[in-house]
Amino acid sequence: xxxxxxxxxxxxxxxxxxxxxxxxxxxxxxxxxxxxxxxxxxxxxxxxxxxxxxxxxxxxxxxxxxxxxxxxxxxxxxxxxxxxxxxxxxxxxxxxxxxxxxxxxxxxxxxxxxxxxxxxxxxxxxxxxxxxxxxxxxxxxxxxxxxxxxxxxxxxxxxxxxxxxxxxxxxxxxxxxxxxxxxxxxxxxxxxxxxxxxxxxxxxxxxxxxxxxxxxxxxxxxxxxxxxxxxxxxxxxxxxxxxxxxxxxxxxxxxxxxxxxxxxxxxxxxxxxxxxxxxxxxxxxxxxxxxx
Numbered sequence: 001x002x003x004x005x006x007x008x009x010x011x012x013x014x015x016x017x018x019x020x021x022x023x024x025x026x027x028x029x030x031x032x033x034x035x036x037x038x039x040x041x042x043x044x045x046x047x048x049x050x051x052x053x054x055x056x057x058x059x060x061x062x063x064x065x066x067x068x069x070x071x072x073x074x075x076x077x078x079x080x081x082x083x084x085x086x087x088x089x090x091x092x093x094x095x096x097x098x099x100x101x102x103x104x105x106x107x108x109x110x111x112x113x114x115x116x117x118x119x120x121x122x123x124x125x126x127x128x129x130x131x132x133x134x135x136x137x138x139x140x141x142x143x144x145x146x147x148x149x150x151x152x153x154x155x156x157x158x159x160x161x162x163x164x165x166x167x168x169x170x171x172x173x174x175x176x177x178x179x180x181x182x183x184x185x186x187x188x189x190x191x192x193x194x195x196x197x198x199x200x201x202x203x204x205x206x207x208x209x210x211x212x213x214x215x216x217x218x219x220x221x222x223x224x225x226x227x228x229x230x231x232x233x234x235x236x237x238x239x240x241x242x243x244x245x246x247x248x249x250x251x252x253x254x255x256x257x258x259x260x261x262x263x264x265x266x267x268x269x270x271x272x273x274x275x276x277x278x279x280x281x282x283x284x285x286x287x288x289x290x291x292x
Contacts, residue, residue: 029051029052029053030047030050030051030052030053030082030083030144030147030148031052031053031055031077031080031081031082031083032047032052032053032054032055032081032082032083032084032085033054033055033056033057033077033078033081033083033084033085034054034055034056034057034084034085035056035057035058035065035084035085035086035087035092035095036056036057036058036065036085036086036087036092036127036270036271037056037058037059037061037270037271038127038270038271038277038280039056039085039086039087039112039127039136039140040054040055040056040059040085041271041276041277042085042133042136042137042140042162042277043083043085043140043144045158045162045276045277046137046140046141046144046155046158046159046162047144047151047155048154048158049151049154050144050148050151050154050155051148052144052148055077055081057070057074057077057095058092058270061244061268061270061271061272061273062244062270063270065087065091065092065094066091066216068092068094069094070094070095070097070098074098075098075101075102078095078098078099078102079098079101079102079104080104081104081107082106082107082108082147083107083108083109083110083140083143083144083147084099084107084108084109084110085110085112085136085140086109086110086111086112087111087112087113087124087126087127088111088112088113088114088118088124089113089118089119089120089121089122089124089126090120090124091113091124091125108143110136110139110140110143112126112127112132112133112136113126113132115132115135115136115139116129116131116132116135116136117132118132123190123193123194125190125191125192125193125194125269126194127277128191128192128193128194128195128281129194129198130166130167130169130170130173130194130198131166131170133166133277134162134163134166134167137159137162137163137166138159138163141155141156141158141159165278169281169282169285170198172285172289173195173198173199173285174198174199176199176285176288176289176292177198177199177200177201179292180199180201180237180292181200182202183201183202183237183238183292184201184202184203184204184235184236184237185201185202185203185204185236185237185238185239185240185265186203186204186205186227186230186231186236186238186239186240186253186257186262187203187205187210187239187240187241188205188210188213188240188241188242188245188250188253189210189211189213189214189242189245190210190211190214191214191242191267191268191269192240192242192265192267192284195281195284195285195288196240196288199288201237201292204230204235204236205227205230206223206226206227208220208223209223209224209226209227213242213245213247213249213250218249219249224249227253228253228256231253231256231257231260231262232256232260233260234260234261234262236262237262237263237291237292238262238263238264238265238288238291238292239253239254239257239262239263239264239265240265240267240288241253241254241257241264241265241266241267242266242267242268242269243266243267243268244268244269244270245269263290263291263292264291265284265287265288265291266287267284268280268284
């Protein structure tokens with residue numbers, strides 16, 4: 001496990017069930033700030049019933065972290081936080097600016113991308129990689145137990161349930177890949193790639209097309225033509241469509257996929273309203289299985 005702490009380093013050898021060091025003061029709740037909704041949901045599930053206050057910055061399911069402008073309220077939340085959970089890998093760079101602007105003794109910063117062993121330049125949508133998600137759960141559970149040692153057993157049980165769920169998802173994706181060996185998909189952007197890779201599905205979309213859409217740029221005409229050929233000619237088994245990124249070029253491809261009867265798998269970049277991390281990802285994996 002890897003995570004940063006400002007003025008107080010948490011040893012990497014500290015496991016989820018160990019109380020490592022003295023916790024926070026008895027008065028007041030442990031203040032957790034999650035930059036993305038998915039990490040706020042994981043914090044909520046782990047801390048259920050504990051004296052923990054959780055604030056999510058990108059709380060709208062349609063918020064774009066690349067274009068987000070933090071508010072004074074966001075800055076205040078980070079400044080007073082005991083634990084901050086961010087995605088990292090350049091995905092939510094504004095959070096690092098908020099942290100740098102308000103150094104605070106004892107504040108721990110958990111960076112999911114770093115916890116998963118990734119570097120800037122890797123696909124930043126790491127909540128869709130089950131190994132990274134499990135390690136993030138481990139790191140967050142360890143921090144909560146360190147500060148709330150009396151909740152060791154309860155937090156540990158919830159941590160175990162979450163990790164077991166990630167293992168079940170991994171097993172499902174492995175089985176899906178075996179069942180549909182050789183299947184290929186087209187995508188609008190690399191939001192769901194970790195899931196597709198875990199299922200050993202071939203991504204037929206030109207990388208330059210998906211990268212352009214991810215960056216908010218117009219794809220090259222030859223890449224659009226290549227995508228049209230994949231869908232119109234039914235050369236792929238499914239079309240994975242980021243339903244939160246609706247642009248003329250992707251909307252035309254969606255219409256083409258529907259007309260060509262290529263199964264469409266809608267996915268989202270952020271946790272939807274009234275969903276848990278488990279119901280969200282399970283539902284999208286279900287949709288992928290039905291499409292194949």
